[in-house]
Amino acid sequence: MRIRARWSGPARKIRGPARVDRREFLKKAGIGVGGGLVAGGTAGFVRKARAGEKSPYPDARQVKTVCTHCSVGCGVVAEVENGVWVRQELDLLHPISRGALCCKGASLRDVAASDKRLRHPLKRVDGKWQKISWENALDEIANKLLEIREESGPDSVFWMGSAKMSNEQCYLFRKMAALWGTNNVDHQARV
Ligand code: SF4
Structure with missing residues (x-):
């Protein structure tokens, strides 16, 4: 996806809209937020990245998998002990996400394991x-x-799909809307 954005910082003036890709856009947005925090005197919130805590499950099997919340397919390392997924780690070597996850991927295990489920x-x-x-x-x-x-009438209902659904589920969901009698069907990520 391409995003049109205007970059007007003092060090780099661009006349008219510039084209940046999604990754570049997020990177710049991150710099903007970080810069704003420092400028606002909240340096306590900003710290150097460092390795996290050691896993409390040293004997767990490390299983490489992917986040199923959307089609980006970011990498996740699942720690599995006695057949149970007990913890998750970032997959730093994943060719797409290279260790990054959005909040949905970061809470992937909780979808099944959370007490609040x-x-x-x-x-x-x-x-x-x-x-x-x-x-x-x-x-x-x-x-x-x-x-x-x-x-x-059938058009009074809107069928809302989900980024959590697989390709096959989306196919069936679309069929269900057609069976119902409407074209009012879309995907929550687009909305
Ligand atoms: S971590 Fe976020 S961006 Fe990556 S696959 Fe999951 S939902 Fe998509």
């Missing part, structure tokens, strides 16, 4: 969330959707 459907009744079965949840959602379509 939603493990069953919840329904809000009188302002309070109640646990309901998957069967009930599916029935309620399906009935509500059919009611909406009956009242307002």
